[in-house]
Amino acid sequence: MQDWTADILDCIPRLRRFAYTLTGDTSDADDLVQICLEKALRKSSQYTDGGDIGIWLFKIMRNAFIDEKRADGRKPNFVELDHPTSMAQPDAAPAPDTMFAHGEVMAAITALPEDQRMVVALILVNGHSYKEAAQILDVPLGTVMSRLARARRRVEDKLAAERRIA
Amino acid sequence: MTIMDDLIERYLAGSLEGDALKDFEKRREEDPVLEERLLRCREMESVIRNAAQEIDAVPLSADLQALVQKVERGKHIAVTAPVRSGGAKVSNWLAGLLPPPVWATGAALAASALAFVLFGLPSKAPLKNEAIVLAGANVSALADYLPSGAVEDGVTFTGSFQRDGETIICRVFQIKAADTPSGLVCADGADWTLVAFTERPKQAYSPAGTRSDLIEAHLVGMARLSPTDEAVFLAKR
Numbered sequence: 001m002q003d004w005t006a007d008i009l010d011c012i013p014r015l016r017r018f019a020y021t022l023t024g025d026t027s028d029a030d031d032l033v034q035i036c037l038e039k040a041l042r043k044s045s046q047y048t049d050g051g052d053i054g055i056w057l058f059k060i061m062r063n064a065f066i067d068e069k070r071a072d073g074r075k076p077n078f079v080e081l082d083h084p085t086s087m088a089q090p091d092a093a094p095a096p097d098t099m100f101a102h103g104e105v106m107a108a109i110t111a112l113p114e115d116q117r118m119v120v121a122l123i124l125v126n127g128h129s130y131k132e133a134a135q136i137l138d139v140p141l142g143t144v145m146s147r148l149a150r151a152r153r154r155v156e157d158k159l160a161a162e163r164r165i166a
Numbered sequence: 167m168t169i170m171d172d173l174i175e176r177y178l179a180g181s182l183e184g185d186a187l188k189d190f191e192k193r194r195e196e197d198p199v200l201e202e203r204l205l206r207c208r209e210m211e212s213v214i215r216n217a218a219q220e221i222d223a224v225p226l227s228a229d230l231q232a233l234v235q236k237v238e239r240g241k242h243i244a245v246t247a248p249v250r251s252g253g254a255k256v257s258n259w260l261a262g263l264l265p266p267p268v269w270a271t272g273a274a275l276a277a278s279a280l281a282f283v284l285f286g287l288p289s290k291a292p293l294k295n296e297a298i299v300l301a302g303a304n305v306s307a308l309a310d311y312l313p314s315g316a317v318e319d320g321v322t323f324t325g326s327f328q329r330d331g332e333t334i335i336c337r338v339f340q341i342k343a344a345d346t347p348s349g350l351v352c353a354d355g356a357d358w359t360l361v362a363f364t365e366r367p368k369q370a371y372s373p374a375g376t377r378s379d380l381i382e383a384h385l386v387g388m389a390r391l392s393p394t395d396e397a398v399f400l401a402k403r
Contacts, residue, residue, distance in 0.1 A: 005237055012234065013222060020221040030227035037233055102390075105217035124211050125218040130179040141181070149175035152207055155214065 007053045008040060014054070014126050015061055021121035022065050024110030032068065036061040058128075058136045062118060069114070100159055108158040116151035119144055174203060212315055212393060219324055223338075223385075306358040309337050309351050310403040314396060326396045327388035335399060336388060350385075 015036060019029035039060050040047075047056050109120060115137075122133040123144075130148075134141045176182050177190050194200050226234065305321055314323045314337075327336045334354040351358040391399065 009234065009237060016221050017218050021218045026221050026224045027227060029221060030230045034227070034230045034233055037230075037237070041237070100213055100217075102217040102220050105213055106220075109214065109217070120214060121218070124214045130181070141179075145175040145179050145181070146172060149171040152175075152210060153171060156206065156210060 004044070004047075004053070008037065008057065011054055011057050012037075015057060017125050018058060018061060018121045019065070021106075021109055021125050022114070022117055024106050032061065032065060035064045035068070039064060052132075055132060055135050058122065059138075062136060065114075100162075104159060104162055105155075108155045108162070111158060112151050112154055116147045116154065119148045120151045120155075123148060170200070170203075174200075174207065177204075178207060215315055216325070216393070222324060305339055305349070305351055309339070309353070309358050311400055313393065313400060326391040326399065327385050328391055329388050335391075336385065338385075 012033060015033050016029055019032040019036075020026060023029050023032060036057065040057055043060070047053065109117060112120065118137055119133055122128040122136060123130060128136070130141055130144050134144045137144065173182075173190060177187075182190055194204065225231075308318055308321050309323070312318050312321070312323060314325050316322065322340050324338045324340055327338070328334065334352055336350055336352040338350050353359065
């Protein structure tokens with residue numbers, strides 16, 4: 001097995017986590033990983049030796065996810081509000097006094113707009129740096145930061161709301 | 167999103183510098199609400215990471231599994247695929263995610279033997295490779311205090327599990343330094359026992375993954391401890 005192929009295979013656990021965070025479903029996640037791998041293998045000549053194969057693969061997966069959503073007739077619900085909108089102080093929302101079930105958390109994540117879900121998946125779940133996430137998503141660093149800030153707030157609000165209902 | 171959210175994100179991203187960073191640190195010391203907000207951000211990161219890592223314990227779909235096997239056998243390698251220099255790498259996690267091959271028919275016996283080798287013999291036992299050495303030397307010690315998600319000495323735990331009404335605790339671990347091979351240690355009392363950490367003949371190492379039959383069999387009926395419960399357990403060790 002060539003090292004290049006081994007590198008691809010070694011990325012699969014992280015690709016699965018990325019796909020799972022995007023889709024919220026393990027079966028859909030594996031379908032997405034499969035599509036990503038098949039595209040990567042077909043496009044292997046486009047990979048530049050010495051480049052970060054992880055970034056290359058995650059770009060392919062991101063594009064595959066968007067393509068799949070389009071094919072499903074559901075446009076990605078990107079939200080572009082990349083500038084702070086108020087001068088309010090951070091509020092003192094109640095900290096989680098008990099931990100949330102994983103299902104609750106995944107539901108809150110999959111309720112995020114895709115652009116925010118992607119930064120959550122890359123940075124918080126997979127541990128990519130903000131810079132790497134910006135490369136993968138092909139957006140400026142500031143956009144990554146603002147999307148992640150918004151995503152954090154939304155997930156917290158969603159979980160807090162669930163807790164209040166419960 | 168507030169200005170403060172934006173500032174906090176820049177701080178967490180490490181992009182605050184100079185006076186902006188000093189101002190933020192000063193404000194952090196003086197403002198308990200800001201400090202609380204930062205703490206909550208970090209807590210949420212851990213909660214989100216743990217939730218998403220659940221897929222690590224889910225077997226690959228049949229189609230993906232078939233594709234991975236083809237890739238591993240080299241049938242999908244395009245002739246134009248670049249060849250990189252450097253040492254050979256083994257996709258270690260595969261052994262745990264793929265169906266048990268012929269070599270694994272005696273996996274239970276092998277695991278028991280390995281557990282004996284790793285935990286029951288003096289350190290001069292002939293440990294065969296980096297992954298095994300790491301497991302033998304560190305995992306049992308780290309299992310006593312390292313919370314899931316944290317990394318130390320190249321080892322991380324992906325979860326702690328327990329059955330209702332039982333005292334035994336099991337912890338799934340991964341060895342980051344060895345390309346995430348995985349295993350399981352369990353304790354019912356003071357000492358940890360290595361339950362699953364297998365290797366494949368003729369490979370440098372290829373331990374069981376988080377969904378290997380051995381690990382899964384031991385986790386049946388067990389529930390993942392919440393970070394709070396895990397912290398309570400570790401504090402008692």
